Amino acid sequence: MKKTLCIFLSFLFSFFSCKKQEKNKKIAKQYCSRCHILPSPMDLPKEAWPFVLKSMKIYFGYPVKGKHLSPKKEYAIPKKPVLSEKLWAKIEEYFLQNAILEKQIKHSLPEYEKKSLSCYFHVKSLQLPPGIYSLADFLSKEKKWVLGEAVHKKLFLLSKDGRVLKSIPVPGMPTKIIPEKPYAILLAETLFPEDTTGGKLIRLKPNWELGRVLASGFNRPVDIALYKGNYYISEFGHLTGSFTKLNSTFQKESLASGSGWIKAVPTENQLYVLRAQEKESLLCMNCFQQANLRELYSFSPATGLVGFFLADFNQDKHKEIVIYAGDNGDLPSLPIKPRQGLYIFERKEAKVIKRAFLYMDGVYAAEAADLDSDGDKDILAAAYFTHKDSPQIVLFENLGDFQFKRIALESSFSALWIRMAKQVSQNSIQFLLGGSTIRYFRNVQQAPGKEVPALLLTLKKNLGSCAQP
Numbered sequence: 001m002k003k004t005l006c007i008f009l010s011f012l013f014s015f016f017s018c019k020k021q022e023k024n025k026k027i028a029k030q031y032c033s034r035c036h037i038l039p040s041p042m043d044l045p046k047e048a049w050p051f052v053l054k055s056m057k058i059y060f061g062y063p064v065k066g067k068h069l070s071p072k073k074e075y076a077i078p079k080k081p082v083l084s085e086k087l088w089a090k091i092e093e094y095f096l097q098n099a100i101l102e103k104q105i106k107h108s109l110p111e112y113e114k115k116s117l118s119c120y121f122h123v124k125s126l127q128l129p130p131g132i133y134s135l136a137d138f139l140s141k142e143k144k145w146v147l148g149e150a151v152h153k154k155l156f157l158l159s160k161d162g163r164v165l166k167s168i169p170v171p172g173m174p175t176k177i178i179p180e181k182p183y184a185i186l187l188a189e190t191l192f193p194e195d196t197t198g199g200k201l202i203r204l205k206p207n208w209e210l211g212r213v214l215a216s217g218f219n220r221p222v223d224i225a226l227y228k229g230n231y232y233i234s235e236f237g238h239l240t241g242s243f244t245k246l247n248s249t250f251q252k253e254s255l256a257s258g259s260g261w262i263k264a265v266p267t268e269n270q271l272y273v274l275r276a277q278e279k280e281s282l283l284c285m286n287c288f289q290q291a292n293l294r295e296l297y298s299f300s301p302a303t304g305l306v307g308f309f310l311a312d313f314n315q316d317k318h319k320e321i322v323i324y325a326g327d328n329g330d331l332p333s334l335p336i337k338p339r340q341g342l343y344i345f346e347r348k349e350a351k352v353i354k355r356a357f358l359y360m361d362g363v364y365a366a367e368a369a370d371l372d373s374d375g376d377k378d379i380l381a382a383a384y385f386t387h388k389d390s391p392q393i394v395l396f397e398n399l400g401d402f403q404f405k406r407i408a409l410e411s412s413f414s415a416l417w418i419r420m421a422k423q424v425s426q427n428s429i430q431f432l433l434g435g436s437t438i439r440y441f442r443n444v445q446q447a448p449g450k451e452v453p454a455l456l457l458t459l460k461k462n463l464g465s466c467a468q469p
């Protein structure tokens with residue numbers, strides 16, 4: 001009897017508690033989905049929520065003491081609180097009661113098979129000064145690599161086998177090179193988040209000396225893309241920013257304001273655009289028979305989008321979009337973020353369909369190529385914001401049907417990887433990894449090994465036992 005009563009009471013209790021949760025969720029939805037999509041409590045570990053909620057409370061007109069995220073300029077801050085403490089407590093309750101502890105998240109993460117990096121690649125550590133390598137690219141016409149370094153502000157031109165051919169001082173942090181002739185280099189004024197307008201696009205002369213300034217006044221520009229005769233610049237900014245078009249005479253036109261514009265990639269007909277910070281999303285120009293920028297997919301603001309590329313994974317001659325997310329610079333505790341990793345989307349007429357999510361801690365760079373010579377594309381990914389025991393370089397081996405085997409590639413070298421470029425020709429596949437040997441984020445953990453600024457990986461011809469299970 002006692003037992004039945006107990007079951008009955010616990011049923012009643014969970015029923016009312018569910019009702020209460022539903023109500024709290026509704027309130028959270030009403031107040032927390034104005035500036036970004038409503039995050040799920042599961043997007044962050046329980047320990048990280050109090051700091052985030054405190055930062056968000058500012059937007060509701062509450063004075064907030066102590067450390068918090070700086071409010072973005074595009075949102076007006078009310079002078080007086082616009083919701084009661086009682087309602088706020090319900091929102092807090094919703095996120096804190098439904099979130100789980102970091103150690104529980106860690107427990108549920110997928111595991112890796114372990115292999116050695118040198119099993120797959122000839123690994124060469126490049127003779128370069130320590131620093132933060134904020135740009136890596138391959139110039140296919142010249143058959144040369146380019147690396148850009150942010151602290152000492154230098155551009156390096158390297159031979160295909162990784163020898164430094166030239167070092168060019170530049171007036172800013174190099175973020176992108178227009179990889180077609182005539183070359184031009186995009187520079188941001190500051191490495192750290194700040195609203196500055198000192199970003200520039202500078203022509204590179206055929207002898208690699210700096211030419212004239214083509215356009216200036218950019219707020220931390222991080223990417224430039226060429227699409228239908230115009231350039232598109234992602235001005236990441238800080239508390240503000242812009243997605244900007246440059247026409248053929250380099251006149252500027254801001255197409256969208258706000259911060260977090262991070263990358264644009266053209267296809268034959270469309271321009272895909274990625275945005276980070278709070279409005280984390282994939283956008284598109286020309287996807288709905290409309291020239292203007294439209295949102296295709298929105299992510300939780302706790303995702304940390306970094307970049308993307310297009311590649312065909314299912315051999316239907318139609319490229320998928322692979323988005324990688326591993327940014328973790330905003331929160332002081334550097335929490336494990338369960339939404340970090342790679343997202344693969346198939347493109348259909350006017351929408352994208354999510355086909356795979358591959359969790360990876362702190363991923364900051366990724367590229368696709370057939371690494372096991374089985375005719376389909378695999379993914380090589382590298383991480384910046386990692387935690388203890390997380391791999392720095394990962395091979396996601398394509399098993400077909402958007403299934404991937406997860407292989408951690410271990411080596412005696414380590415760095416915090418921020419950039420990756422690739423070169424695929426008939427007789428070689430290579431990756432250039434640009435790292436950071438200067439640590440700016442307190443808690444970023446690095447795998448043991450010799451710290452190197454850059455690695456050149458050349459795929460071995462005969463993988464032998466590597467490719468075997």
Ligand code: HEC
Nearest residue numbers: 031032034035039052056059069072075277278301302330
């Ligand atoms: C007035 C606009 C606004 C409202 C309303 C708002 N947010 Fe935010 N939110 C932001 C901005 C801006 C950021 C990005 C902060 C940054 O990166 O500096 C953000 C970021 C976040 C993040 C990501 C934190 C991280 O870096 O991992 C979460 C989670 C979040 N908000 C939750 C909420 C919740 C919960 C509410 C409701 C209580 C809310 N937000 C209401 C503007 C808003």
